[in-house]
Amino acid sequence: MEDNRGIVTLDSDTVASNPGSVRIMPFVLMRYMHKSVLLLIPLLVSLVFALKISLLWGGLFSVIFFVINYLYWRRKREHFAYGDSNGGIVVSENPKLIAVTTDLSKGFAGGSYPVVKIIPYKGKGLLNDRIGTVALYEGTSSCTPHWNDFFPVPVEYVNSNKAELKAVLRSYSEESWELLEARIKKIGQPYKEGLFKISTENSSW
Known part of the structure; x- marks a missing residue:
C-alpha cells in the first residue's frame, strides 16, 4: 500500500483497500481528458501577455493559472496513485x-x-474485455454509513504502458471478477449509464 502522507487534493483520512498506484503519463491523459489541454491555454496566454504587454498583470494571471494547473495535475496524480482500484x-x-x-x-x-x-x-x-479502473468516492456527511457515489476512471486514460496496465489487472482477484459478473446479471438490459444498487441477502440497502 502506498504511503498517502503529503496528499493535497484528497481526503487523507480514508485509505483505499486496493490503491491504484498508477503512474500518470501527461500526453496520454491529455488525449482522453481535454480539460487538461484547455487549462493550459490561459496559462500560455497570460505568459505571452506578461512578456509582451504588462509584466505586472500578465505575471499575476500567470501565477493564478499556474496554481490552477498545478492543482489539476496534482489531483489527477493523487487520484490514480491513492484512489480505489477496481476491475x-x-x-x-x-x-x-x-x-x-x-x-x-x-x-x-x-x-x-x-x-x-x-x-x-x-x-x-x-465487449467482455477486462479493464482496470481507479475511483474516488463522494459523500455528503461523515456520519452516514456509506458513500453516495463513486467515480471510476479507466487507467488506460492516463497510462499506455502495457506492462503497467497488466500489473493493475493482476491486482484483482478472480473472486472479484466473479462478483462483478454476478452483479452485472442483476441489472436489466439494455445497459445504460448510472449507479445501480445491488440488493442481496447480505446487503444493507
Whole structure:
C-alpha cells in the first residue's frame, strides 16, 4: 500500500483497500481528458501577455493559472496513485460502456452497500474485455454509513504502458471478477449509464 502522507487534493483520512498506484503519463491523459489541454491555454496566454504587454498583470494571471494547473495535475496524480482500484468489464459496444462494482460502505458503521456503476468508455477494449479502473468516492456527511457515489476512471486514460496496465489487472482477484459478473446479471438490459444498487441477502440497502 502506498504511503498517502503529503496528499493535497484528497481526503487523507480514508485509505483505499486496493490503491491504484498508477503512474500518470501527461500526453496520454491529455488525449482522453481535454480539460487538461484547455487549462493550459490561459496559462500560455497570460505568459505571452506578461512578456509582451504588462509584466505586472500578465505575471499575476500567470501565477493564478499556474496554481490552477498545478492543482489539476496534482489531483489527477493523487487520484490514480491513492484512489480505489477496481476491475471493470466492457458490457456494451454500441454505445461503449463498462461496468464496475464496489461496496460503498465506509466500514466504521458496518453494513454492506454493493453497487454497480456503468460509465461511458472511450478506450480500446472490446465487449467482455477486462479493464482496470481507479475511483474516488463522494459523500455528503461523515456520519452516514456509506458513500453516495463513486467515480471510476479507466487507467488506460492516463497510462499506455502495457506492462503497467497488466500489473493493475493482476491486482484483482478472480473472486472479484466473479462478483462483478454476478452483479452485472442483476441489472436489466439494455445497459445504460448510472449507479445501480445491488440488493442481496447480505446487503444493507
